[in-house]
Every structure is written in structure tokens, then in C-alpha cells.
Amino acid sequence: MAIDSFEGKVAFVTGGASGIGLGIATVLVGRGAKVVLADLRHDHIEHALRTFGGRSNAVSALQLDVSDRAAYREAAARMQAEFGGIDILVNNAGVGLEGPILEATYADYDFGMGVNFGGVVNGFVEFVPQMRAHGRGGHIVSTASLAAEVVMPEHLAIYAASKAAVCHYCEAVKARLGEEGIGVSILLPGPVKSNIHETQSNRPAHWLEGSGYKASEAKLSRRIVGDNWMEPKAVGELVADGILANRTYIVTHGFYKDAMRARAEAVLAATPDTQEAAPDFGRFRDE
Numbered sequence: 397m398a399i400d401s402f403e404g405k406v407a408f409v410t411g412g413a414s415g416i417g418l419g420i421a422t423v424l425v426g427r428g429a430k431v432v433l434a435d436l437r438h439d440h441i442e443h444a445l446r447t448f449g450g451r452s453n454a455v456s457a458l459q460l461d462v463s464d465r466a467a468y469r470e471a472a473a474r475m476q477a478e479f480g481g482i483d484i485l486v487n488n489a490g491v492g493l494e495g496p497i498l499e500a501t502y503a504d505y506d507f508g509m510g511v512n513f514g515g516v517v518n519g520f521v522e523f524v525p526q527m528r529a530h531g532r533g534g535h536i537v538s539t540a541s542l543a544a545e546v547v548m549p550e551h552l553a554i555y556a557a558s559k560a561a562v563c564h565y566c567e568a569v570k571a572r573l574g575e576e577g578i579g580v581s582i583l584l585p586g587p588v589k590s591n592i593h594e595t596q597s598n599r600p601a602h603w604l605e606g607s608g609y610k611a612s613e614a615k616l617s618r619r620i621v622g623d624n625w626m627e628p629k630a631v632g633e634l635v636a637d638g639i640l641a642n643r644t645y646i647v648t649h650g651f652y653k654d655a656m657r658a659r660a661e662a663v664l665a666a667t668p669d670t671q672e673a674a675p676d677f678g679r680f681r682d683e
């Protein structure tokens with residue numbers, strides 16, 4: 397069952413207490429959903445709950461690190477107990493880590509992949525069984541980035557890789573989950589007003605230890621948010637419409653179109669013009 401209205405639906409929005417996640421949560425509440433903000437940061441949660449003011453009966457929040465599988469499992473169990481399971485998962489929590497690639501350590505790789513891709517994986521692993529079991533169908537939106545669709549500069553290599561993983565995973569599972577009545581969308585944002593520059597404050601201690609990105613993330617924390625960057629609520633409207641249409645890609649900006657095309661064309665240019673049939677990977681011994 398595709399999502400055809402948000403009225404009375406329960407949405408779990410990770411990283412929902414700031415920036416894009418808060419924009420999506422605000423629009424979903426405005427369109428009649430009950431929203432649970434799942435966020436790492438208590439300060440963001442307190443601020444976000446205040447912004448909902450009078451409509452706060454439709455909004456609740458819980459503290460969650462999406463890379464913590466045990467905690468994520470507990471959160472999913474709570475959603476089952478409180479709401480009979482969720483209808484919409486927004487896998488949006490992410491960190492904008494960046495730094496000189498030659499100084500990156502395992503802490504930086506694990507942090508980037510663990511939150512940006514691992515958090516999405518954990519969302520699917522915990523909530524797909526819940527959506528299948530309650531039989532109401534559902535929808536899963538995962539926030540990647542336009543950084544996943546173009547060749548990025550080296551200081552964003554880990555970030556781009558983590559977001560490309562989100563894209564390819566979601567593309568690959570969409571048809572199968574569709575058979576279960578679960579829609580899948582990928583949000584590909586360009587620049588949006590948010591607190592993404594606060595990466596350093598979102599690093600758990602075990603991924604700060606030994607990081608080669610300390611200096612670059614300290615600099616990033618002083619970055620100024622552009623006046624012409626998109627408003628999070630505008631992204632929220634695109635996402636809500638994308639869910640209703642079960643759109644695979646929800647793209648906020650067009651300025652990378654040539655770079656996207658150039659990357660796709662470079663891969664095609666390197667591809668031989670062979671005429672043979674595609675290999676059959678579905679044959680097995682003893683069958």
C-alpha cells in the first residue's frame with residue numbers, strides 16, 4: 397500500500413531536530429502526520445520541540461545515535477509499542493565530515509560510513525520487518541546528497557562515498573520492497589540552510605580519537621550558511637510530494653546537471669561497445 401495521505405500516519409525522522417530533517421518533520425506534521433524526531437543532540441531536540449509550539453501533540457522526540465545498533469533496536473521496539481509500528485521512515489541523520497584525504501584515519505572512515513551509510517542500513521534493518529508485519533505498507537526516504545552524483549574534491553571523498561552507498565543501496569532494494577507495499581525514495585540535496593557544519597560536535601568520542609580531520613572540522617564549524625541556500629521547509633515539501641508519488645529521486649537543485657552528465661558520460665565512454673548478451677548470473681551447481 398503506497399502512502400496516499402499523511403493523515404494519521406506515523407513518521408520516524410532521524411536527524412529530525414535540525415536542518416533538513418526538521419524541515420521534513422514540519423511539513424509532515426502540517427500535512428497531518430504524527431512525527432517522532434530521533435536525534436543525537438539534546439540541544440537540537442529541545443530547540444526543535446519549541447518550534448512546534450501548539451502543535452506539539454503531533455510531535456515527540458527521542459535521543460538516538462543511528463550508528464548504535466542496540467539503541468536503534470530499542471527505539472524501533474518503542475515505536476512498535478507506542479504506535480503499532482511506523483508508516484514512514486526518514487533516514488536523514490548525517491554528518492558533513494571533510495578533510496585532507498591523505499590525513500584521514502580509520503576513525504574518519506568509520507565515522508563517515510558508520511553514520512551516513514550505517515545509520516541508513518540500521519533504519520532498514522530495524523523498520524522493514526516492522527512495516528511488513530503491520531501490513532499497512534509504508535515508505536522509506538533516505539537522505540543522500542548531490543555529492544553522490546558527481547566527482548567531488550578529495551576533501552569530500554569519504555562523504556561522497558558514504559552518500560553514493562546510500563543511493564546504490566536504495567536503488568537496488570526499491571523493486572523488492574515495492575512488492576511488500578513499501579515505497580523507497582532517495583533525497584539528493586544541494587546546499588540547504590542547516591547546522592551540517594557542526595560535524596565535530598556530532599562525533600562520538602570513539603571516532604574522535606585518532607581522527608586526522610580535527611583541524612578541518614574545526615574550520616568547518618566556522619563556515620557561514622549562505623543566504624541563498626534552500627530553506628529546509630522547501631525541501632520538506634519536495635520530500636512529502638516525493639513520498640506520495642513514490643519518486644525514486646528527489647533532487648533539490650539543478651546546478652550540478654552538467655557535472656552529473658559528464659560523470660555518466662565518462663563511464664559510458666570507457667565502456668566497450670560489445671554486442672554479446674548480458675551474462676547469466678542465475679545458474680548454480682546442483683540445481
Ligand SMILES: NC(=O)c1ccc[n+]([C@@H]2O[C@H](COP(=O)([O-])OP(=O)(O)OC[C@H]3O[C@@H](n4cnc5c(N)ncnc54)[C@H](O)[C@@H]3O)[C@@H](O)[C@H]2O)c1
Pocket residue numbers: 410411412413414415416417434435436437440460461462463488489490491492511515539540541542584585586587588589590591592593594598
Ligand atoms: N545541508 C546541506 O546542504 C546538505 C546537502 C546535502 C546533503 N545533506 C544531508 O542532509 C542530512 C541532514 O543534514 P542537515 O544539513 O540538515 O544537517 P544538520 O546538522 O542541521 O542536521 C542533522 C541532524 O542529524 C543529527 N545527527 C548527527 N549525527 C547523528 C547520529 N549519529 N544519530 C542521530 N542523529 C544524528 C544532528 O544532531 C542534527 O540534528 C544529512 O544526511 C546531510 O548529509 C545536507
